[in-house]
Amino acid sequence: MKNSRVHGPTRIVHRKAAICLVLSLTILFVSTKTMARIPDIFQGYIIGGIQRGYAAVSSFFSRSIGAVSQLRSLQRDYEALLDKMQDYELRERDFLALKEENQRLKELLDLPNLPDTKKIAARIIARDPSNIYSSLVIDKGYVDGIKKYMPVIAYQDGVEGLVGKIIEVNASTSVLHPLYDQRFFAAARLAKTRAEGMINGQGFRDSPLNLLYIPKSEMEQLKQGDIVVTSGLDQVFPSEIMIGRVESFRLNESSSSLVIDVWPSIDLSRIEYVFALDRGPNE
């Protein structure tokens, strides 16, 4: 009588594994070497549609549950806001005065105005399902005017800061490469000394960015809290967009440049809305 008990993995298990692994590597080879794309109709509408649906369900539940507890705090917040409002009215007057002064100084220095850019507002509806890649999905696609490599900014606590760039555009959604990604690079400079370098992410939202290629000679003038902005030399990001502030810096003995840690001005774990910058047909 034939023994039906299985004592070890059968040949069919190894065969299935071999087929799946070889197929994966083949697809990976094709997708990395030839940039083979899955049909836009599938990626653009079906995947994007499901992501939008989940985001909608998610926000519905969080809004409904959160609304009950928010009612109590609303009254307190309202009273506090009234006080703040008076304070802001005073500040606004100061701000308008400073703005006019800034405009006058710009005219005196004869600085060219930045070309007008159209800002396309978008909401972040999903993030990368894994920890290893760090993409963000926004709810605007090519039907809304989004194009590949568009710079993306956001406003937080009154600061305009760099978020990343568009790397994939579908019909109704787009994938955004955030600046903390380990493969993100942008031409940057120190706002005070104008020294130019390159900003690079470390792969984690909670880690500082690295500002590379700043010469050692800048060390004496460099201070904690110095502002880092885009230089515009990479032709992807407009110049003078705030990236962050210098957190720490040290000498690298084996290199002629400094190692500077930069804390991003935008906390990407909290942002919900971003703006893609459309700089016209030259994009």
Next chain:
Amino acid sequence: MKSILISSALAVLMLFIQSTWLSRGVVLGVIPNLAMSVLLFTSFINKNGHGIIAAFMTGIVADMLSASPIGYFAFLFSSCAYLTTLTSYVTEKDAVVIPFLLGAVATIVMGLLSRILLWLFSADIHAYQIFSVEFGVELIMNGLFTTFIFFLLSFIQPFFEHSPKKALP
């Protein structure tokens, strides 16, 4: 076939949950890999290798949702599923230890394999930073969530099991 489709569907559902509800992470911004936990369960209870096929299919969907090149997660998930199927021949499922170890070891395997893929295909490939705090958190979290998922899915285990057709007398 039924077990492959159910497992893949549940794992894909977990991927969507990871990219939306859990997108801000659970601890230190780290997202638990729930899809992998489901695939480990399927691979462990199906000794015939159906879990490997489900892992491959889920991996392709993960690649579409992620910024990774197509085939990246298909390879990582299939490899973990294959190792889990092999493990099922030498050990029995318990409540805590085996699921925790499967989740933790699968995370390490994914970390090591991502390094190999980075070496083989440098373009667009990201690799786990194995000695980072975040990786340690992910390892422990995946172990814990795998234990939890194994516990939950054990109540509906027959849906995930391959039921071979009985031969006619």
